[in-house]
Amino acid sequence: MKNAVHFGAGNIGRGFIGKLLADADVSVTFADVDTPLVDQLSHKQEYKVKVVGSECQTDTVTYVTAVNSASDEVIERIVRTDLVTTAVGPNVLDIIAKTIATGIARRFEAGNKAPLNIIACENMVRGTTHLKTQVYQHLDQALHAKADELVGFVDSAVDRIVPPAEAANDDPLAVTVESFSEWIVDEQQFKGDIPNIPGMEKTDNLMAFVERKLFTLNTGHCITAYLGCLKGHRTIREAINDPEIQADVKQAMHESGEVLIRRYGFDRELHNAYIDKILSRFANPYLVDEVDRVGRQPIRKLGPNDRLIKPLLGTIEYGTKNSALLKGIAAALKYQNSDDPQAVELQSSLTEKGISSTLSDYTGLDTNSQEVAEIERIFNTL
Missing domain, CATH: 1.10.1040.10 (N-(1-d-carboxylethyl)-l-norvaline Dehydrogenase; domain 2)
Structure with missing residues (x-):
């Protein structure tokens, strides 16, 4: 797996899922409605994460960019990506569902038959299953069978404390996270090969x-x-x-x-x-x-x-x-x-x-x- 689109470029998106993906040499495109944040990420294409536990260390996350989640650009990214993840909050899943549905439809139009896996990394039970119901409401019913075959909606459990950043004005992208993190996914829901991402644990009893x-x-x-x-x-x-x-x-x-x-x-x-x-x-x-x-x-x-x-x-x-x-x-x-x-x-x-x-x-x-x-x-x- 080489590419991921991650909805939500806030502290949790950057400090948790985005960091794990980038650390696994995945090229991450953040999608967000915060225009200044998107501009900063797409310009710098990196940011710093302060990881605090018994000791402190600062990591630099690279190979990232960003697009506006309300733009056609994010849909084009979904056409070509291997993975879609979210950290937007439970209430926003319903809002981004139409964009994801449009991306899936365009993906099929372009003839891309590669498996696509979608993982909602939210503080909710079976959040990806909920997202799937919303996506399918916006997806032409004629495409449902093809989506069932090629698109995996993978439920997950996530755990990492990421408090609001107190970044200095000269580095608004910096974020602080605790050293502990847990990202557990339902291995039975993937389509195609399960990506090897250190820090993402697989289970059959999510x-x-x-x-x-x-x-x-x-x-x-x-x-x-x-x-x-x-x-x-x-x-x-x-x-x-x-x-x-x-x-x-x-x-x-x-x-x-x-x-x-x-x-x-x-x-x-x-x-x-x-x-x-x-x-x-x-x-x-x-x-x-x-x-x-x-x-x-x-x-x-x-x-x-x-x-x-x-x-x-x-x-x-x-x-x-x-x-x-x-x-x-x-x-x-x-x-x-x-x-x-x-x-x-x-x-x-x-x-x-x-x-x-x-x-x-x-x-x-x-x-x-x-x-x-x-x-x-x-x-x-x-």
Whole structure:
């Protein structure tokens, strides 16, 4: 594989997927609507990534360029590329689906019968499968069978903390990332040969890893943020270094972890070590990750298939402990941020409808359940 088109030239796109691809000697074309960013990338064709863990190092990513994702140029790139990846956010997948569909149609018109694989690298469950449904809505039905044969829509699970960049004015392309990264793909969904990209792991049981990340990193991250907000902490590191918050977060991850162990047969000791690794990542002194960034969009995070409610439903299914998860959900209901429309909407609903009805509306939980009663009790004590 030689070429990739990557939608999303933001910090995650440049610092995570774009870097892994470029490090594997893939020529990466970023596609984005941010014209100044596109101009800078296409002019410099390289950028710096500061990788921070126990030590810091700065890598230079090369063999990259960029095009505007609303232009015909990106469609022409899709005609010739081997791989399409995304890091645009779940809400933007639907917007880029038409562009990808047009690229696939033009690709077939040009007689390109080489396999094309598409991987949505988003913070969502089966994001590429969702993207496929959207792409097919814009793709002529007469081309669906050919797309089924030649285009692989590969689901993935991604994990890397990439906080907003604090780049100096003289280097707006620079980005900082943690040293840990995980990109796991469903090997059963590729068309043609699976590309050899160091850092991209293959599995035939993707959902186990999707839920492991969702129930551990995502669950712990947002509970850290919401509890941190309540105690006036500014960053995730400050919050997780608060002993009371760390104890609650660790307990919540063990509660969600019990669901994973029972559902997928994860080794208990290895999973406990994974939890400890996540906690150490939150405390990384080189990452400045604000609690408001992690806590934003609380309504999405309270969805029945997302990081708070889905593990809770698992504890109900298996009859296991969930007190710390319930506290995290109560803390999410307390989240206030006038710059976040979802936070404003959530607070309005709480004022107008009360806690139990709001929970029912956004989470699907039964208003008469003991879990809702306990969340309300905790809410009133926070």
